[in-house]
Amino acid sequence: MTNRKKHIVKGIASWPWYRGFFQDPYACFNNMSKLHGNLFVLGNPIPLSGRGRQHVFAFGEEANKLVLSQPDVFRSGGQVIKGPRHSALQRLRAGIIAINGVKHRQHRKLMQPPFAKIAVASYVPTITRLIDQVLDRWVMDKPFNMYDETTKIANWIAAHILFDHEDFDRSTQTCELITRWIDLDVKARKLPIAFDIPGTAGARLLRHAEIVEEAMHELINEKRKETEPNKDVLSVLVHAARAEKADLTDVDLAAHAVILHAAAFVTTATALSWAMYLIAQNPKFSSEPNEEIKSNITNWPPEASQVDRLPLLDGLIRESQRLLPPVHHVIRTATSETELFGLEMQSRDRAVVSAFMTHRDPEIFENPSQFDPKRWLDNKPGPFQFIPFSAGPRLCLGYQFVMLEMKLVVFRAMQRFKINVLDNTHLDANVQLTLRPAAGLPMVVSNPDGSFKSTRVTGNINELVQCESNQA
Numbered sequence: 001m002t003n004r005k006k007h008i009v010k011g012i013a014s015w016p017w018y019r020g021f022f023q024d025p026y027a028c029f030n031n032m033s034k035l036h037g038n039l040f041v042l043g044n045p046i047p048l049s050g051r052g053r054q055h056v057f058a059f060g061e062e063a064n065k066l067v068l069s070q071p072d073v074f075r076s077g078g079q080v081i082k083g084p085r086h087s088a089l090q091r092l093r094a095g096i097i098a099i100n101g102v103k104h105r106q107h108r109k110l111m112q113p114p115f116a117k118i119a120v121a122s123y124v125p126t127i128t129r130l131i132d133q134v135l136d137r138w139v140m141d142k143p144f145n146m147y148d149e150t151t152k153i154a155n156w157i158a159a160h161i162l163f164d165h166e167d168f169d170r171s172t173q174t175c176e177l178i179t180r181w182i183d184l185d186v187k188a189r190k191l192p193i194a195f196d197i198p199g200t201a202g203a204r205l206l207r208h209a210e211i212v213e214e215a216m217h218e219l220i221n222e223k224r225k226e227t228e229p230n231k232d233v234l235s236v237l238v239h240a241a242r243a244e245k246a247d248l249t250d251v252d253l254a255a256h257a258v259i260l261h262a263a264a265f266v267t268t269a270t271a272l273s274w275a276m277y278l279i280a281q282n283p284k285f286s287s288e289p290n291e292e293i294k295s296n297i298t299n300w301p302p303e304a305s306q307v308d309r310l311p312l313l314d315g316l317i318r319e320s321q322r323l324l325p326p327v328h329h330v331i332r333t334a335t336s337e338t339e340l341f342g343l344e345m346q347s348r349d350r351a352v353v354s355a356f357m358t359h360r361d362p363e364i365f366e367n368p369s370q371f372d373p374k375r376w377l378d379n380k381p382g383p384f385q386f387i388p389f390s391a392g393p394r395l396c397l398g399y400q401f402v403m404l405e406m407k408l409v410v411f412r413a414m415q416r417f418k419i420n421v422l423d424n425t426h427l428d429a430n431v432q433l434t435l436r437p438a439a440g441l442p443m444v445v446s447n448p449d450g451s452f453k454s455t456r457v458t459g460n461i462n463e464l465v466q467c468e469s470n471q472a
């Protein structure tokens with residue numbers, strides 16, 4: 001590991017950086033990197049009060065490898081904010097994403113079978129049916145919010161593989177509970193922990209977590225009534241707990257259920273929205289995967305193996321995940337004294353690595369802001385160079401599943417519609433847990449007449465991505 005030049009900011013000077021980190025990480029990380037390089041440290045924000053806890057921002061492939069491949073040195077703490085001890089919020093956040101060590105390895109192993117490649121391929125009939133149920137409701141030439149639609153698709157599909165839900169009204173209610181949790185999390189994030197102070201977002205978040213927890217226990221109790229284990233993830237876990245295959249309490253089950261559901265639909269909805277946006281705004285390129293689909297697949301639903309053999313569609317999906325990765329950064333906490341690029345870290349210091357920043361490294365991706373799905377035809381980046389699903393032992397469990405799901409959604413949408421962004425849309429991307437369209441994504445669909453045309457869009461999206469539409 002080579003030593004890096006570091007830049008340390010603490011005391012009052014760190015306040016604007018901390019604010020930027022919590023409220024607008026995209027702009028904040030860009031500034032860190034432009035002004036000070038790839039190793040930036042935010043120290044104790046309280047002047048004259050000792051060393052305190054440091055936040056170490058380390059960007060690039062080598063940093064990803066060091067931080068993500070050593071789970072015993074850098075532990076995961078999850079993506080949502082903490083609650084006080086014994087609160088429902090504190091119990092619920094301890095799902096698969098936030099547990100560590102032996103417990104994490106055991107629980108992850110139990111969850112794996114429904115995500116294996118062969119199991120994933122068997123979901124195609126259900127996934128395609130659910131996609132059509134949503135796409136059937138799209139009305140030609142009538143603007144709608146694509147983010148709401150991709151949320152619906154991602155939520156229904158997640159509810160199916162995680163809980164075997166066919167009651168979509170109910171899964172929509174769970175989706176709304178989780179969406180509200182995230183909204184409150186974003187509002188309460190100004191403090192690192194949700195305090196129970198009446199009238200604040202923190203207090204509302206704590207009350208809301210109690211409602212979510214109750215809904216999860218109801219779901220678990222229903223699974224308990226099944227005599228035989230089903231194929232869905234929650235059923236597998238509930239029956240493993242019953243058979244005492246692992247130390248899995250009711251608290252663990254509720255936390256896994258909610259975190260899995262959130263991890264599955266929030267990310268996928270965002271990723272799908274961005275893919276739709278990029279297709280619409282890059283008409284010349286989009287016509288090629290469209291041709292690839294038409295000339296290779298005429299049946300619906302297709303076999304998973306047919307979908308695997310569409311390199312342009314694959315490139316399009318990967319390129320959208322590269323440019324606009326839903327999980328913008330991940331945070332890890334040092335378990336003991338260690339060092340990173342020559343910088344001493346103490347137990348409880350945090351390391352922050354970023355998919356967004358890594359994917360913008362010109363040494364890995366030439367002309368990184370440019371949307372260019374064809375770069376994937378002969379470019380196979382390493383596991384720590386392309387990290388929309390993280391990397392190492394905590395690689396996203398759902399990544400094979402979601403690659404197939406995204407291809408099927410995009411494939412079907414392109415087969416059935418011409419997709420456009422509503423003209424004169426103002427589109428900002430910001431991090432609200434995921435990197436997402438800040439205020440929805442207005443789009444309009446029409447008959448697929450073979451023509452493609454982009455529209456005029458304003459907003460920070462034009463700084464983030466160079467599309468055919470925003471090039472002179």
Ligand code: HEM
Nearest residue numbers: 097263264267268271327330388389390394396397398402
């Ligand atoms: C485009 C969609 C998705 C993206 C970009 C994504 C990304 C990620 C990332 C970056 C992580 C690591 C988070 C961290 O370390 O803090 C992760 C973990 C995880 N994801 Fe995904 N994910 C997606 C969809 C899904 C889906 C559909 C499922 C399940 C149905 C899923 C299940 C999980 C699980 C269980 C973990 C925790 C793995 C562990 O800690 O061992 N994800 N995902």
